[in-house]
Amino acid sequence: MTASFPSLRAPAAAPGDAPVLVVFGAGGHGRVAADAALASRAWSAVLACDRREQLWGSELLPGLRVLAPGALRELPRPWGLHVAIGDNASRRREARSLLLDEARAAFLASVVHPLAALSPSAQLGPGCLLAAHCVVGPLALLGEGVIVNHTAVVDHDCTVGAWAHVAPGARLGGAARVGAGALLGSGCSLLPGLRVGDNSVLGAGAVALRDLPDSERWAGVPARPLHRAPV
Ligand SMILES: CC(C)(COP(=O)(O)OP(=O)(O)OC[C@H]1O[C@@H](n2cnc3c(N)ncnc32)[C@H](O)[C@@H]1OP(=O)(O)O)[C@@H](O)C(=O)NCCC(=O)NCCS
Structure with a gap:
């Protein structure tokens, strides 16, 4: 699926200086979180990211391609990190490790x-x-x-x-x-x-x-x- 998805651009209601949000976790729960983030119009852009190489370049939602964690180092700061993994222990562990490593410039975002x-x-x-x-x-x-x-x-x-x-x-x-x-x-x-x-x-x-x-x-x-x- 290659069609662009209008909500992935800066939504009309987002403030001009709203930060970018990264939804980390490209499974079913990541889809739910990315969908909610787009609907909220609180972010200048919504990105998707996952550690699993086989998911890089695939679409979490139409037009929303999954990035490798290395891409996070290039983001303008500050940016929001939302870890979207349904399993509780994995979600907590991933948030801790990301904030120490790839996502040092991020804040944990609801x-x-x-x-x-x-x-x-x-x-x-x-x-x-x-x-x-x-x-x-x-x-x-x-x-x-x-x-x-x-x-x-x-x-x-x-x-x-x-x-x-x-x-x-x-x-x-x-x-x-x-x-x-x-x-x-x-x-x-x-x-x-x-x-x-x-x-x-x-x-x-x-x-x-x-x-x-x-x-x-x-x-x-x-x-x-x-x-x-x-x-
Ligand atoms: C309760 C639960 C954690 C048990 O998982 P488990 O430890 O792997 O247990 P098992 O699947 O081996 O089942 C053990 C026994 O409990 C019974 N059982 C399992 N889940 C049950 C449930 N929700 N209600 C009633 N009985 C249940 C099984 O039938 C089995 O009975 P048996 O020993 O007589 O054959 C799991 O079934 C469950 O309900 N998880 C919640 C899933 C969920 O809602 N996730 C949210 C996703 S968004």
């Missing part, structure tokens, strides 16, 4: 789709993604690198720790607390005030009626720990 409902009293750390039709309620606090995916709800007074992922359609009741690096699977529900521990996973479609400890995988309705058979 991307907010214009159709995300973000309360003015909520606070976002750097590097977050709020996808289309998600809701982030009043006084919610989101740490660095958090993903709130399509149609997910993070209700009032919730806290979501750094590099956690609230997957599409997941629902957090008011004042729920999600630990750093946790994954709330697609369509799951966490009742108000409950806590999901650091690096824990609440499976797709699960309904949590109790707190989840750190580093556990729970699934089902009601959610229970998944125990693996010894190998």
Whole structure:
């Protein structure tokens, strides 16, 4: 596909001195992030980048070609870096390593789709993604690198720790607390005030009626720990 994509040029609504945004990660989640960044019209240009050589020159979105990391050294500064990798540990690791190496001139940038409902009293750390039709309620606090995916709800007074992922359609009741690096699977529900521990996973479609400890995988309705058979 070679047709140019109008939104890839400086959008009319972007301020003249708006920085360039690099979406790092050219998988499916990168596509979602680049799409949201383009729709937001907050950047003078949106670029895509990935370490995987086999992706260089391919199109993440129509007209948006994937660059090699070396290209980042040529960018006018300051520029925004948004690491768009769905896996929490990889996203955090890549952000750290890029900011130490290829992306020293960059700042970690959040991307907010214009159709995300973000309360003015909520606070976002750097590097977050709020996808289309998600809701982030009043006084919610989101740490660095958090993903709130399509149609997910993070209700009032919730806290979501750094590099956690609230997957599409997941629902957090008011004042729920999600630990750093946790994954709330697609369509799951966490009742108000409950806590999901650091690096824990609440499976797709699960309904949590109790707190989840750190580093556990729970699934089902009601959610229970998944125990693996010894190998
Ligand atoms: C919960 C989850 C992490 C478990 O993954 P896993 O540790 O690899 O577990 P397995 O696939 O080996 O399944 C283990 C057992 O749990 C069951 N199970 C797995 N996921 C389940 C779920 N979401 N709900 C109910 N049961 C589930 C399996 O059927 C299996 O049961 P069995 O032992 O009786 O056969 C995973 O299935 C999941 O739901 N991930 C969330 C994915 C997601 O929403 N990603 C967002 C992308 S944007």
